[in-house]
Amino acid sequence: MATALLLLGSFGIAAAWILLADARGTQTSWMAVIAAFDAAWLLRLARARPGVLRALAGTVATVLAIVIANFGIVASQLARPMGMLPWESLLKLGPHHAYTLATLANSTVDLAWLGAALVIAAVASR
Known part of the structure; x- marks a missing residue:
């Protein structure tokens, strides 16, 4: 259950990050820290056992x-200048x-x- 929740959470936070970056026109790399805290929170929500394995899972979810x-x-x-929709560009x-x-x-800085997000994910997830 924790794995499915982490996968869903990684895709969800990444989608929010993409939308924010697209709206601001920057990389918004600080969202990686939000992703790290999100992964740690999801692991606690799934009641994963504390320890090295949970810290590793949180870090992997943040990397994802x-x-x-x-x-x-x-x-x-890339989609805009080519006259494509973002998901069309994503597939190509x-x-x-x-x-x-x-x-x-x-x-x-990014x-x-x-x-920093990877370190935070490891510490907050353990």
């Missing part, structure tokens, strides 16, 4: 949210191209937010 959100942000940013975007564009879009 980060990857999904960055992929979606890149897809939505390859992982290597998405990785390259996400690397170019994320600044040092990477610091993402790194």
Whole structure:
């Protein structure tokens, strides 16, 4: 049950992150911290046993949210100039191209937010 809840939560927070980034026109990498706290809260809600395994699950859920959100942000940013809808762009975007564009879009400050989110996820989830 905890795994299904974490998957659903990762996709949900990533969707909110994509919408916020699209509305603001920035990466909004601080949302990774919100994703970390969301993962920790969902693990507690699912009554997962405390410990290293729960901390690892929270961190993996946060990484998943980060990857999904960055992929979606890149897809939505590519969709406009190409005259496509974001989900059309999402289906055509390859992982290597998405990785390259996400690397170019994320600044040092963005990477610091993402790194902080992973630490927060590990600590808050244990």
